[in-house]
Amino acid sequence: MTDAVLTLNAGSSSLKFALYERQNKDDLVLSLHGQIEGVGTEPHLIARDPAGAVLAEHRWDDGSARTHETLLTWLLDWIRDHLGGDKLVAAGHRVVHGGPIYDAPVRITPAVIETLEKLVPLAPLHEPHHIAAIRAVASVRPDLPQVACFDTAFHHGNPPVVSRLALPATLRQEGVRRYGFHGLSYEYIARRLREVAPKLAAGRVIVAHLGAGASLCALRDGRSFDSTMGFTALDGLIMGTRCGALDPGVVLYLMQYHGMESAQIESLLYHESGLLGLGGSSDMRTLLASTETEAIEAVESFTFSIARWTGALASTIGGIDGFVFTAGIGENSAPVRSHVAKRLAWLGVLLDETANQTGSGRISAPGSAVDVWVIPTDEEAMIARHVLEVLVPATAESRA
Numbered sequence: 031m032t033d034a035v036l037t038l039n040a041g042s043s044s045l046k047f048a049l050y051e052r053q054n055k056d057d058l059v060l061s062l063h064g065q066i067e068g069v070g071t072e073p074h075l076i077a078r079d080p081a082g083a084v085l086a087e088h089r090w091d092d093g094s095a096r097t098h099e100t101l102l103t104w105l106l107d108w109i110r111d112h113l114g115g116d117k118l119v120a121a122g123h124r125v126v127h128g129g130p131i132y133d134a135p136v137r138i139t140p141a142v143i144e145t146l147e148k149l150v151p152l153a154p155l156h157e158p159h160h161i162a163a164i165r166a167v168a169s170v171r172p173d174l175p176q177v178a179c180f181d182t183a184f185h186h187g188n189p190p191v192v193s194r195l196a197l198p199a200t201l202r203q204e205g206v207r208r209y210g211f212h213g214l215s216y217e218y219i220a221r222r223l224r225e226v227a228p229k230l231a232a233g234r235v236i237v238a239h240l241g242a243g244a245s246l247c248a249l250r251d252g253r254s255f256d257s258t259m260g261f262t263a264l265d266g267l268i269m270g271t272r273c274g275a276l277d278p279g280v281v282l283y284l285m286q287y288h289g290m291e292s293a294q295i296e297s298l299l300y301h302e303s304g305l306l307g308l309g310g311s312s313d314m315r316t317l318l319a320s321t322e323t324e325a326i327e328a329v330e331s332f333t334f335s336i337a338r339w340t341g342a343l344a345s346t347i348g349g350i351d352g353f354v355f356t357a358g359i360g361e362n363s364a365p366v367r368s369h370v371a372k373r374l375a376w377l378g379v380l381l382d383e384t385a386n387q388t389g390s391g392r393i394s395a396p397g398s399a400v401d402v403w404v405i406p407t408d409e410e411a412m413i414a415r416h417v418l419e420v421l422v423p424a425t426a427e428s429r430a
Contacts, residue, residue: 032116034061036109037413039124040163042155043069045101047077048410049109051116058414062112066101073101077108085112098166106171120175121167122417124214124409125160126263127153128180130205135183135416138164138176146178152205153262155300177417184213185247185254192256192346208265210257212239212247218412219356220252222405226391230401233351236343238336238370239407240360242270242312246336248343256346258339264299268335270312273303275335305332314359314366333366337373350377352401361406364389371402 032051035058039046048063062085064077077086086108090101109118123138129149136142143164150157160178167176185193193208195201216237223231235249244267248256258266258275268274276299284290284298306312309320309328317325344350353374355367364386371381378399385393394402 033119034109034113034116035414035417036106036118036121037124037410037417038121038163038167039410040098040159041069042159043067043071045069045098045163046410047105048414049112049118050411050414052418058411058418060411063410066105069098069101075101075105098162099169102163102166103170106167118174120177120417120421121171122177122179122413123160123164124181124413125178126156126181126211127209128178128182128186129209130207132178132180133183133186135177135179135420137420138168138178142178143168152209155296156263175421177413177420179214179413179416181211181213182209184217185210185257188254188256195261206261208260210245210247210254211259211263212243212245212257213254214409214412215239215356215407216247216249216254216257218408219354219405220249221412223352223354223403224252226405227352227401227403230352230403234344234347234349235352235354236340236347236350237354237356238340238360239357240267240336240355240363240366241357243272244269244332244336244357244359246339246343248347250347256343258343266335266339268308268332269304271301271304271306273299273307314363318363318365329366329369333369333373336370340374340377344377350400352403353379354403354405356405356407361389361404367393367402367404374400 035050037048045066047065049061050058051061053059060080062077062079064075066073066075068074073090075086075088076084079085088104125146127149129152131145143161146157146161164176167174188210195207197206216239219237220231223235232251237247237249239245243263245257245259246267247254264272266274281295284295304312305314305317305328308331309317309325311317317328355361359366367386368381368383371379379402380395380398381393381402382395389404392401392403394400
């Protein structure tokens, strides 16, 4: 009998999932992945094997399934049938915010859920959906162990000078500080870097997670020392629809002279800004293919922000030995990588453009002072590994 681990990433209208099977003590192999779109309206599930072939597709168009509980009941039943004689031993959840409390993955208990509820004010757009999925699984399969894996945990050891905000002590005591996000992605890259370039992994590396959400992380000896996201996932780089770093005076201006309330400002900064606000599209492929001035300027602003923040993070770790591109844009857009490299030429970055077009492994030229890599990220695999690390003793006891 083979053990299997389910990973879940719940959003406002979607639920991404992946199933990993444990081949031996340390190896996890992706069995399937997919997502349910239209949660709360007309859900549509599609599951694929690792090669992309469709394994299952299901639509709920009669209004009968609009809750996480109903959808996860169907998904867990289907996974049970799909596994046959194998066994689903646990579920792992991506949870955006662990606050100042959680610095590592934890097994979910009623007390943990209660604590996560208290962290909702730190991530009101994300945390409630994670909690809803956790509660749904607990209701449907109360016997199934669950593990919360936090996007903030990898940055938990950042130096105080990095995490501290220049605000009154009362606010700092409430947890208003810089946290950093995309931690599961950065942790995965740090581990992969130790496998493919161990000498570089022990040095000073900046990782660029470039997707709809985008950020940079400064690593030293595989540990996070600084990142561009702060108290929220709005800070730092320009993103698909998020503004990135912004003078807080702009928010005051919007309130005082445009009469905007918090919900309107939230929508503006999270959903109407970034590449969309600059160039009319949040899709980098569309912007790169366009000859419109606004699209060209959007790409320019995006790559400028990456180079600008790279300089800032390099100061945190005392220089830079390596630079890694990852996530959707980082892994797939050779033009963006080329633009960024040109802006970082002052650091000694030099790309091998043939390797850059291939977009795999090391893409820096032999004479580059900085090793540049493209490494695909896998947050789901990181979650599955954490689940086993947390629950191996428990699962071993249950089979004894």
